[in-house]
Amino acid sequence: MVGYWNHNTAYHAELLAAVPPHGGDVLDIGCGDGFLVEKLAAKATSVIGLDPDPRAIEQAQRRLTEAPNGQIVLGSFLSAPELDGRSFDLITCVATLHHMPLVAALVQMKAKLKPGGCLYIVGLSANKTAWDWIVSGVQVLPIRLLSKLRGESGYPGMTVARPSESLAEIRRISSEVLPGSRVRRRFWYRYTLTWTKPE
Numbered sequence: 001m002v003g004y005w006n007h008n009t010a011y012h013a014e015l016l017a018a019v020p021p022h023g024g025d026v027l028d029i030g031c032g033d034g035f036l037v038e039k040l041a042a043k044a045t046s047v048i049g050l051d052p053d054p055r056a057i058e059q060a061q062r063r064l065t066e067a068p069n070g071q072i073v074l075g076s077f078l079s080a081p082e083l084d085g086r087s088f089d090l091i092t093c094v095a096t097l098h099h100m101p102l103v104a105a106l107v108q109m110k111a112k113l114k115p116g117g118c119l120y121i122v123g124l125s126a127n128k129t130a131w132d133w134i135v136s137g138v139q140v141l142p143i144r145l146l147s148k149l150r151g152e153s154g155y156p157g158m159t160v161a162r163p164s165e166s167l168a169e170i171r172r173i174s175s176e177v178l179p180g181s182r183v184r185r186r187f188w189y190r191y192t193l194t195w196t197k198p199e
Contacts, residue, residue: 003035004035004151004153004154004155005150005151005152005153006147006152006153006154007095007143007147007152007188007189007190008094008095008122008190009035009036010187010188011094011122011186011188011190011192012035012036012039014120014192015036015040015092015094015120015122016039016040016043018090018092018118018120018194019040019043019044019090020089020090020118022045023043023044023045024044024045024088024089024090025044025045025046025047025086025087025088025089025090025114026040026044026046026047026048026088026089026090026091026092027047027048027050027083027086027088027090027091027092027112028040028047028048028049028050028091028092028093028094029050029077029091029092029093029096029109030050030051030077030093030094030095030096030099031049031050031051031056031060031072032051032053032056032059032060032155032158032159033056033059033060033063033155033158034049034056034059034060034061034062034063034064034070034072035063035155036049036092036094037049037060037063037064037067037070037072038063038064038067038070040070040092041064041067041069041070042067044069044090045069046069046070046071047067047069047070047071048070048071048072048073048082048083048086049064049070049071049072049073050072050073050075050077050080050082050083051072051073051074052074052075052076053157053159054074055157056155056157056158056159057072057073057074059155060072076100077100077105077108078100078101078104078105078108083112086112087112087113087114087117088112088113088114088117089113089114089116089117089118090117090118090119090120091109091112091113091117091118091119091120092120092121092122093109093119093120093121093122093123094121094122095122095123095124095190096123097121097123097193098123098124098125098161098162098163098164098165099159099161102165102170102173103173103177106173106174106177106178107177110177110178110195110197113197114197115197115198115199116196116197116198116199117196117197118194118195118196118197119178119181119193119194119195119196119197120192120193120194121192121193121194122186122190122191122192123163123170123190123191123192123193124163124189124190124191125163125165125166125167125169125170125191126162126163126164126165126166127166128166128168128169129166129168132166132167135185136189139187139188139189143187143188143189167183167185167191170183170191170193171183174193174195178193178195180195180196181193181194181195182194182195
């Protein structure tokens with residue numbers, strides 16, 4: 001299957017760089033068509049891609065046919081039995097956190113990380129303050145131009161949803177659930193949340 005570029009894949013290089021040097025076990029939450037999982041499988045010891053959308057899972061399974069260390073699972077992160085008893089060196093989550101209850105998802109991610117493991121989220125936040133709207137407004141023209149130049153695209157049937165929490169709310173909640181986490185406003189209407197679990 002061919003690759004593509006969009007506002008989510010723009011961060012794939014950062015996510016790949018977060019894979020431990022020894023490889024390690026990786027979980028990609030909301031894997032969609034498996035494009036990131038395919039890349040992670042080339043660096044990780046093992047990788048699980050998880051998504052609740054059957055159509056996306058079918059595409060992901062086709063992508064991973066030649067990656068024996070990759071597994072694609074249909075299910076919800078908060079309830080998938082395939083994750084019982086499992087823990088990970090790296091958990092990635094791209095444009096997916098806003099599809100789940102924020103606190104419950106962060107608590108579960110924290111529990112699923114091994115000591116010293118890293119959480120790397122690329123997320124979307126809601127514009128609620130004047131500053132949120134100003135920052136988004138300033139980005140509109142350059143993002144439209146760059147997206148056109150890069151040939152933005154995705155995969156058919158990609159599930160989308162509007163975020164409900166603002167960046168300030170995400171910062172506050174993540175600081176409570178994941179002390180020491182870092183939330184940064186980023187380009188492409190995204191933010192990143194990173195956290196390393198204490199050993």
